[in-house]
Amino acid sequence: MSPIWHLTWRSVANRRLSVLLTVIAVALSVAMLIGVERLRNDAREGFARTIAGTDLVVGARGGAVQLLLYSVFHMGNATNNMSWESLQKIAALPQVDWVVPLSLGDSHRGFRVVGTSSGFFEHYRFGEDESLRFAAGRAFAPAPEGIFDTVIGAEVAARFGYREGDHIVLSHGSGAGVSFADHADKPFTVVGVLARSGTPVDRSVLVSLEGIEAIHIDWQGGAQIPGLHISPEQVRKFDIRPRTATAALVGLKNRVTVFRVQRWVNTFADEPLTAILPGATLQELWNLLGVAEQALLAVSALVVVVGLAGLMAVMVASLGERRRELAILRALGAGPRQILALLMLESMTLALTGICAGLVLVTAASAALAPWLASTYGLRLGIGWPSMSEWVLLGAVFAASVLASLVPGVRAYRYSVADGMTIRM
């Protein structure tokens, strides 16, 4: 086999341009396949590590997936709020350890504002039961002192360069860009900046529920009431106890009781409510997204097939002009099997180079795009060695390339048997 290795390398090196183009095609297709797989897995992992330690999420009656998406992942909007009284009743259940209310609907320069209680900092967990940490400052003080205090996520702080003591203005609605309905008369003071957690909290502006009430006190139906203006100083004289919440995170004293509490909430008589188990609902979400993921993966696999077909075509096309080369090799003592090996090795060398280049490409691309993906979508890409599932895909691509290399290989074998040492033009 040693002369064949030598010849393979030299022959490949000789046909640089067509080889280069083929390798690029294979590399791009492999990069796409691995990129899709990586994105898919990292998105899943990101979702899965976003919420831990919360036994139930409660919101107005609606779809489980929808409730999970808007309450925890800040995707989409709630159609209804739940009343404060219902929340109090849930909190009063003997099985319930803690309740953290969430009030959504406002934004700050494209980032969501989350009204919550200071219990959020204590009870919200992510990853493997990690708590939120402060990079600077502290949690907002309980009302009424801390009404206009805010704690901001790491991404918000990084994007706008906010620091402790800065004043920010919240906007009505969750418009991504510029909002024309600012709560400009009631600015908030940054009292704390959270450390990066890799969850939607990074992209949140956290304020107290009372703060949310206060900025809407002179508003009605999504706009400021004309002629009515209540200053921040006056606002403290009004009743700013929260009346509604969008959703609530619930922790139980004993997880065993989770289904009983869930049933209790779902059959709550005063108000139609829904309680979900975050883990089970995530699973439901995966089942929904599974079809789209599979389709994306299938398309990427097809692109790889196209790339390998291109490689095969280049190799087969080159065979016509290489028939005399094969005859020379036969005369020098190469058997038809060695000719087969030569052509297969060439194709496989190209495929393998393409696969490696594709891996390098996808690694470089994810390193380059990671900051943008993290800040825009909160998606954290793993950069490093391919995961098990990626190795499986790479193995499949290589197996396919071995099959593809059989086409020029077998053709060359046939030529070398038919032509022998006769040099055909």
Add this chain to the structure above:
Amino acid sequence: MSPTAVDLQALRFRWRGAASDCLAIDAFALAPRERVFLQGPSGSGKSTLLALIGGVLTPSTGQVQVAGQALSTLSSAARDRFRADHIGFIFQLFNLLPYLSARDNIMLPCRFSAARRQRLQQAGQTAADEVLRLAEHLDLSPALLGRPASELSVGQQQRVAAARALIGRPGLIVADEPTSALDADRQSAFLDLLLGECAASDAALLFVSHDPRLAQRFDRVLNLADINRAAPSGSGGME
């Protein structure tokens, strides 16, 4: 006494599906170190005969012996190895692998054949030394050796091909119209070099050509039509 370089006995060859034999040679022998000019026009079955001697084709009946070895007793893989070890081929044109340098082309048989490497070793030579020696004898400057084969002139290519056939001293050199692409002066010069090197390495030479002007330099001149009893027409296939 070394064995006969080539010995054909009662050889018959017919292409699959053909109505008549392409070759029918009762007896032909090439002695060691003998230089034979085999004349035959196109279509006379020359290339078929060379493929039979090289063991790429197997006869329908009869026997082909090269260097005392009956090729029919060998497997096809063993025939490939035997060809690499014992026969050097030179073709009419396009003898070289275009993507290798002249030097690598010359050394190629040593990669395929352990026997050629061994013979060089026994003579106390390295392949690289032998390439230089052959190149010098065949009037190839050392500077040419590093160039890709595709950049050489036709005459240079044929001399590189001759060096490749000769390296490692195979007992038989088979040349199939190696001079037909050269002009008259170069033909004669190439023949001088080839005959000289065959003599120097004790190789027998089977030189096939349709050009009778070159014949006088050989020990023996044969016309393929005289030894082949098969009708020359309809030979087909290899020519």
